[in-house]
Structure formats: structure tokens, C-alpha cells
Amino acid sequence: MKTSTRRKKSNRSRKFLLRSTARYVIIPKNITTTGWPRIRQTAKAMGVVFDPWQEAVGKLIYAKTSDGLYASGVGGVVLSLPRQVGKTFLLGHAVFADCISSDRPLNVIWTAHHSRTSDETFKSMSNLADTKTVSPYVASVRKANGQQEIRFTNGSRIMFGAREQGFGRGFDAVDEIVFDEAQILTERALDAMVPTTNASPNPLILFIGTPPTPTDPSEVFTHKRQDALAGNVDDTLYVEFSADEDAKPDDRKQWAKANPSYPTRTGDAAILRMLRNLGPDSFRREGLGVWDRQAVTKCAIDADQWERATVPTKPDKPGETITAFALDMPPDRSALAIGACVKYADGTAHIELAEYRDTKTEGMAWAVEWLKERWPRTNAVAIDAMSPALTLLTDLQAAHIKVTVMQTRDTTQACGRLLDMLRDGTLTHLPDADQPQLGTFAHKVITRAVGKGGAFAWQRPSSDIDISPGVACTLALQAAHTTKRRPGRQTKAWH
CATH class of the missing domain: 3.30.420.240 (Nucleotidyltransferase; domain 5)
Incomplete structure (x- = not known):
């Protein structure tokens, strides 16, 4: 009974810690433990130290139920984040650490909609693979377009590619999928890639994106947000960082509310650059993480x-x-x-x-x-x-x-x-x-x-x-x- 009570308190503390920074934190049910300590320890050996909010998110991403399966293994992990928040720092290092320290080889897919985004992520991850503390765990880095891959000495691998080019179809026994640019993810693409996890004993799917524009094919990301906010799911982790809906673009307090990495990791210049170069609506989505009101959709037929x-x-x-x-x-x-x-x-x-x-x-x-x-x-x-x-x-x-x-x-x-x-x-x-x-x-x-x-x-x-x-x-x-x-x-x- 005491153990159960401690676990419940731990679950609540993770949620409340994030609530001090995130706008929405909706966690899956029946969390009893988390695989995060192993990942954090491995990351530390790689010279990586996470911020408190990243620690809190990481614990929930890798949270597990009593049977050892991921608590979000069915509905997935959904993160709505503004740009310049340190997404690749958190998830990239976490996925690396997971691959290195796993007790079995992991197959991971990291996919973005645009090849440019996928290439940038691969470049960043390749640089990490070349560091002195990580390179001993890396067997090879394949840089050919369409076959970008980081393979580890224990047999784990991370494969990178763009959905717009059909990447991801035909794989099997995939353990983790990271859908980057999830605001541009169609159900057709999702239907083509999710079955690749069917042969994995404990799969995890992550949807990471910014609030979509009105013309983005964002049905998957929007639906997952709506279901989470409506309380319709209990097997999904949803975390959203965003400013107030009526936030003024130049209000630095709102910058801090939207971006937990500001001003320590993300400085004024990075956000000002977005503010100066994006239109008002785009900055609300990209810089402040604010969803359009029409994103909460109603039936199309009167x-x-x-x-x-x-x-x-x-x-x-x-x-x-x-x-x-x-x-x-x-x-x-x-x-x-x-x-x-x-x-x-x-x-x-x-x-x-x-x-x-x-x-x-x-x-x-x-x-x-x-x-x-x-x-x-x-x-x-x-x-x-x-x-x-x-x-x-x-x-x-x-x-x-x-x-x-x-x-x-x-x-x-x-x-x-x-x-x-x-x-x-x-x-x-x-x-x-x-x-x-x-x-x-x-x-x-x-x-x-x-x-x-x-x-x-x-x-x-x-x-x-x-x-x-x-x-x-x-x-x-x-x-x-x-x-x-x-x-x-x-x-x-x-x-």
C-alpha cells in the first residue's frame, strides 16, 4: 500500500511540475514507473544535462504501466511546442540514450514531412554521434539521401527520412516512431507507417509539432489534441506549451509562458528573429504556440x-x-x-x-x-x-x-x-x-x-x-x- 501511494504521488508530482510551465498536461492512466532514469543516466554519461521541464516531460514520455509497457503505447505521445524550444535537444538525446542503453536492439524511425527538416535533424544527430563521449557507441553513420541512418554497436539504429518522399513504408518491427512536423501529418501517411510497429513488443509513437496553419493537412495532430482536451483518451500523453490566446507578440512574459527554454537556452535574438520575419498569425503559432480558434472544429453540415x-x-x-x-x-x-x-x-x-x-x-x-x-x-x-x-x-x-x-x-x-x-x-x-x-x-x-x-x-x-x-x-x-x-x-x- 505504501509503494502504491508513493507511485501515485510521483505521478502527481510529474504532472504538477509541468503544470507550472505547460498550458496543458494530460497524462495516461495507470502509470507505475518510468524508463527515464536509465535514459537520463546514459545521457549524463554523454555529457548531457536536461532542464527540469525536460526531465518532467521525459519521465512522462517513457512512463510505464505495471506490465512494463509504455503507458502511452496505444494513443502515443503528443507534444505541441513552439519553435526554438529545444525539441531536438530533448528528444534527440533521449532517443540516442534509449538506443545505446536498451537491453535489446531498437529500430527507430525519425520522420518529418519535408526533406529539409529531416536533413537538418539528421545533421544535428550526426554531429552528436561524432562527439567524443558518444562515438564509442556508434558503429556507422550512413549519409546517402534516402538511406540516412545512425547504427549503434549494440545493433540499435535510427533511420531518417521525409514522408513527402514515401519514407517509412515497408519497414517492420519498428520500436519507436518520431513524427516530426506532426502538424503536417495525414491519416493516409499515419495508416501507412503505424503498422510497422506491430511486431515490436513495446512500441512508442511520438507526434511533435507546432499549431497548424489553416491549409496544413493536420487532421491527425488536431484530432489527437481535441481528444486529449475533451478527456476522450486515457492512453495518450498530451503536453502543450503556449502563450495566452490574447498574448501580445512583443510581451516577453508571454514568450516565457510559451517557451520554457526562454531566456536561459533560447535568447531574445532567436525569438525576435521570428517576430521580425514572420507574419502576426504565423508568429502566434510558430513563436508562441497558440492554436487558431478554428482548430477546434465543428461539424461541417448545418x-x-x-x-x-x-x-x-x-x-x-x-x-x-x-x-x-x-x-x-x-x-x-x-x-x-x-x-x-x-x-x-x-x-x-x-x-x-x-x-x-x-x-x-x-x-x-x-x-x-x-x-x-x-x-x-x-x-x-x-x-x-x-x-x-x-x-x-x-x-x-x-x-x-x-x-x-x-x-x-x-x-x-x-x-x-x-x-x-x-x-x-x-x-x-x-x-x-x-x-x-x-x-x-x-x-x-x-x-x-x-x-x-x-x-x-x-x-x-x-x-x-x-x-x-x-x-x-x-x-x-x-x-x-x-x-x-x-x-x-x-x-x-x-x-
């Missing part, structure tokens, strides 16, 4: 407009109709959705979720036969070029079904069209009770900016929400408005 668009059955209107279908799947490929749209002669349209099936029990082949049966009465079938459902393209073509593969421009237009028609009262759908999966989409979906011209695309609010039914209906709506195929009247094509 609930009242969606409710007004509800009809008990699909309308039966006079004149020629155009029918289109579209397919989509969630990133984990667990389900396949077929969305349907009928466009009427008066310019209105109706969308429905025609089919939604679990691929684990029913597979995907059924969709080809389903569409083949309806193709003679169908104007268009569409799939997003980036959708997992695109794997059906060859089979659909073999069934003599012409598929429209929609590119980014088409999908952004489709999202805008759906919102415009809901606003104008020219789009209908069945009650949510009849199509709960489509209803979930309508009440949960958010958007992400695409480019800088105001275009946007649908985005999941969290990894456990499947928006593929709504994506499929959105693409079907776009296909019905753009197709030139005219096989005839298709009022009841999907029945």
Missing part, C-alpha cells in the same frame, strides 16, 4: 439544413432522371459503402446510402455484381482516386462498367456542391433512422482545407468515425451532375 432535407421516401418526379453511384471505404478497409444519387429534371437531387457492408464478413466482390446488374440503367459510377475502394477499379472495368476516377479538384467541388444544395433546399435524403451510417456522417464530419483558394474536403473528426457513406453519396452527387452518359430513365435504378 444540422437544421440536414433536417429540412429529410424526406420519407425518394421523390418520384416527372422528366428525365440521371442516376449515379460511387464507392468509398474507411482507411482500415473495414467496410464498403455505395452511395447513390438521382438528379431530377428540375435541378434537384436525392442521395441515399444504397449499400453498406462489413468487408471482414462479406468481402468486396459483391459490389461488382451489384453494380453490374444496375449498370444498363446507370449514368455514372465514381471512385475517389485516393480511396481504398480504387482496388475494385480493374474488376469493375472487367465487368464493362465505366468508372469515373475523381481527382482532388472533383472531390472538392463535390463537397461544395453538397453544402450548396443543402443550403438552397435542392437536395433530399432519407431519415437518419433509416440510414444511421449516413446520419453519422452528416452530424460528425468536419472539413480540411485543400490548397489556398478556399477549397475543402471531408475529414473524419476522429479515427473511430467512418465517413465513407457520406463520401460515397457526395461523389455520387458530383457524378450525377457531370456525367454525359445517357442510357435512359433510371428513377429506380438502385432498387
Whole structure:
């Protein structure tokens, strides 16, 4: 009982120590110990001494539960930091020390979005590897582009690369992943790299970034922050250093609040340089760590407009109709959705979720036969070029079904069209009770900016929400408005 009490007090002390400097500290549950003392001792032998706030963060990063697994091993470690805070000093030295002192060889991936950032981190880490106290532990440093790696004498290694160049795919038995520039991390990139840790007995994933800009593909980083602040996760460490939302850019007290390394390790000149060269909004994010208010997103679809668009059955209107279908799947490929749209002669349209099936029990082949049966009465079938459902393209073509593969421009237009028609009262759908999966989409979906011209695309609010039914209906709506195929009247094509 006494041991348990001491552990609880230790957990609280770590959290409260950080609370004196960090804005948010949300720790995972059931922490009983930490691997930090081993890492700190090794770092000390390397000549590295951490500041108190770095010690506190390190203890929580490597915190473990009673079974010896990382407390953040499922949800990950999420750090939102301004620039010039000493991120590479803390994490770089910690990862080095972990690799050197581990009782088994570790495979570590350090990945940034841009190759320039990855190259700079590798250069910094290479310099560390060349120091007198560290070099005895280093077997080799490979500097070839695309194959940058530091290998240690005990078999551990750190591999560096840029996600924009496809780095990280195909690795296996990865023990730690550091997602640098996590504010520019897409779910597609995450889905490609996280499975590389499946063979590790105790993996750890770190997401490190600054507050994203409105045009950054920041769904992963934003969702993790939202889930942590909402109290929706208990297996994630979230630490944020930031100034007050209304902070004045030249207020040095706010600099200290945002940056725990100021003014001891980071001086006035470094922050003034950012202040002078960045715009006001960029400095708030980059220099002060302040998140935009719109980063706390709300559903993209107006609930009242969606409710007004509800009809008990699909309308039966006079004149020629155009029918289109579209397919989509969630990133984990667990389900396949077929969305349907009928466009009427008066310019209105109706969308429905025609089919939604679990691929684990029913597979995907059924969709080809389903569409083949309806193709003679169908104007268009569409799939997003980036959708997992695109794997059906060859089979659909073999069934003599012409598929429209929609590119980014088409999908952004489709999202805008759906919102415009809901606003104008020219789009209908069945009650949510009849199509709960489509209803979930309508009440949960958010958007992400695409480019800088105001275009946007649908985005999941969290990894456990499947928006593929709504994506499929959105693409079907776009296909019905753009197709030139005219096989005839298709009022009841999907029945």
C-alpha cells in the first residue's frame, strides 16, 4: 500500500511540475514507473544535462504501466511546442540514450514531412554521434539521401527520412516512431507507417509539432489534441506549451509562458528573429504556440439544413432522371459503402446510402455484381482516386462498367456542391433512422482545407468515425451532375 501511494504521488508530482510551465498536461492512466532514469543516466554519461521541464516531460514520455509497457503505447505521445524550444535537444538525446542503453536492439524511425527538416535533424544527430563521449557507441553513420541512418554497436539504429518522399513504408518491427512536423501529418501517411510497429513488443509513437496553419493537412495532430482536451483518451500523453490566446507578440512574459527554454537556452535574438520575419498569425503559432480558434472544429453540415432535407421516401418526379453511384471505404478497409444519387429534371437531387457492408464478413466482390446488374440503367459510377475502394477499379472495368476516377479538384467541388444544395433546399435524403451510417456522417464530419483558394474536403473528426457513406453519396452527387452518359430513365435504378 505504501509503494502504491508513493507511485501515485510521483505521478502527481510529474504532472504538477509541468503544470507550472505547460498550458496543458494530460497524462495516461495507470502509470507505475518510468524508463527515464536509465535514459537520463546514459545521457549524463554523454555529457548531457536536461532542464527540469525536460526531465518532467521525459519521465512522462517513457512512463510505464505495471506490465512494463509504455503507458502511452496505444494513443502515443503528443507534444505541441513552439519553435526554438529545444525539441531536438530533448528528444534527440533521449532517443540516442534509449538506443545505446536498451537491453535489446531498437529500430527507430525519425520522420518529418519535408526533406529539409529531416536533413537538418539528421545533421544535428550526426554531429552528436561524432562527439567524443558518444562515438564509442556508434558503429556507422550512413549519409546517402534516402538511406540516412545512425547504427549503434549494440545493433540499435535510427533511420531518417521525409514522408513527402514515401519514407517509412515497408519497414517492420519498428520500436519507436518520431513524427516530426506532426502538424503536417495525414491519416493516409499515419495508416501507412503505424503498422510497422506491430511486431515490436513495446512500441512508442511520438507526434511533435507546432499549431497548424489553416491549409496544413493536420487532421491527425488536431484530432489527437481535441481528444486529449475533451478527456476522450486515457492512453495518450498530451503536453502543450503556449502563450495566452490574447498574448501580445512583443510581451516577453508571454514568450516565457510559451517557451520554457526562454531566456536561459533560447535568447531574445532567436525569438525576435521570428517576430521580425514572420507574419502576426504565423508568429502566434510558430513563436508562441497558440492554436487558431478554428482548430477546434465543428461539424461541417448545418444540422437544421440536414433536417429540412429529410424526406420519407425518394421523390418520384416527372422528366428525365440521371442516376449515379460511387464507392468509398474507411482507411482500415473495414467496410464498403455505395452511395447513390438521382438528379431530377428540375435541378434537384436525392442521395441515399444504397449499400453498406462489413468487408471482414462479406468481402468486396459483391459490389461488382451489384453494380453490374444496375449498370444498363446507370449514368455514372465514381471512385475517389485516393480511396481504398480504387482496388475494385480493374474488376469493375472487367465487368464493362465505366468508372469515373475523381481527382482532388472533383472531390472538392463535390463537397461544395453538397453544402450548396443543402443550403438552397435542392437536395433530399432519407431519415437518419433509416440510414444511421449516413446520419453519422452528416452530424460528425468536419472539413480540411485543400490548397489556398478556399477549397475543402471531408475529414473524419476522429479515427473511430467512418465517413465513407457520406463520401460515397457526395461523389455520387458530383457524378450525377457531370456525367454525359445517357442510357435512359433510371428513377429506380438502385432498387
